[in-house]
Amino acid sequence: YVQFTDKKGFIYGSQCFLVMWFADHRICRRGTEKPCYKITSFQDSRLRASFEAARQKCREDDGELLSIETENEQRLVERFVQELRASDGDFWIGLRRSSQYNADCSSQYYWLDYSQATFRNWLVTEPSCGLDQCVALFYRPSSSSGQKEHNMFKWTDYNCNSKNNFICKYSDGRLLLVLMLAVTLRYLIVSISDDTNIYYILLATLPVMLLLILVVSGVFCFRVMSRRYVMDCKHFYHFLVCYSL
Numbered sequence: 224y225v226q227f228t229d230k231k232g233f234i235y236g237s238q239c240f241l242v243m244w245f246a247d248h249r250i251c252r253r254g255t256e257k258p259c260y261k262i263t264s265f266q267d268s269r270l271r272a273s274f275e276a277a278r279q280k281c282r283e284d285d286g287e288l289l290s291i292e293t294e295n296e297q298r299l300v301e302r303f304v305q306e307l308r309a310s311d312g313d314f315w316i317g318l319r320r321s322s323q324y325n326a327d328c329s330s331q332y333y334w335l336d337y338s339q340a341t342f343r344n345w346l347v348t349e350p351s352c353g354l355d356q357c358v359a360l361f362y363r364p365s366s367s368s369g370q371k372e373h374n375m376f377k378w379t380d381y382n383c384n385s386k387n388n389f390i391c392k393y394s395d396g397r398l399l400l401v402l403m404l405a406v407t408l409r410y411l412i413v414s415i416s417d418d419t420n421i422y423y424i425l426l427a428t429l430p431v432m433l434l435l436i437l438v439v440s441g442v443f444c445f446r447v448m449s450r451r452y453v454m455d456c457k458h459f460y461h462f463l464v465c466y467s468l
Contacts, residue, residue, distance in 0.1 A: 249393060250303055257395045260300065261286065264309040264388040274357040274381070277315045277389035278335065286391040288317030292340035300390065301376045304362065311363045313379070315389035318358040320350075328352035336394065346377040355380035359387050 249259035263280070265271050272280065278288050291297050304314070317335035320328055329350055334340065346361065361377045363370070381387065 259393040261391040271386035274383040281391035286393045287336040289390040289392045290334040290336050290338040312388045313359040315359050315387045344378050350380045357381050357383040
């Protein structure tokens with residue numbers, strides 16, 4: 224999904240028809256295979272988004288800012304961006320770190336989609352470990368050939384309030400479900416294997432169970448006795464009527 228717009232938001236440029244065609248479509252491997260990607264690029268830098276605003280846009284349609292898990296995926300994303308021929312402008316990806324200062328901050332970066340991938344593609348001087356906590360792909364096609372060769376599509380840290388283009392990623396939802404189930408099962412196993420937990424659970428639920436049994440038994444007995452009483456009364460009334468006749 225690519226947009227080239229003027230300051231009023233109108234689409235323009237030689238690739239207008241391409242942009243319109245991609246407006247409601249995602250780019251997927253071999254056309255349909257997940258993960259899929261959506262690239263948002265603005266000609267006017269004033270229309271670009273901060274890190275959090277870009278993330279919100281991705282999450283609005285069940286995506287997340289891009290995680291790049293392997294070198295092959297890095298090359299794939301590069302190809303997508305190059306084919307769209309976007310103008311100069313870096314792209315947010317879903318990598319960031321906490322605000323705590325650390326002289327060796329490279330290990331503090333994490334993917335927003337909880338990917339555990341350790342692949343990195345930093346610029347030579349990055350990360351700077353300063354105030355810049357969010358990460359973007361360096362994309363300046365109009366720069367000199369030497370700079371493009373060494374810097375193009377490398378990762379650079381940014382102030383999270385800076386305005387950039389961004390790339391969303393739409394992964395298979397089954398992965399998140401598996402992670403949730405794994406966490407749930409782990410919790411259940413810990414709880415069941417803990418004798419103390421079992422003791423307190425039984426202790427807490429036993430009075431409730433006994434009370435429930437007593438209530439159900441009482442209701443059942445009441446209904447049975449009431450039914451017998453009604454039947455006896457009917458027989459007694461029938462006897463009185465017959466005797467009087």
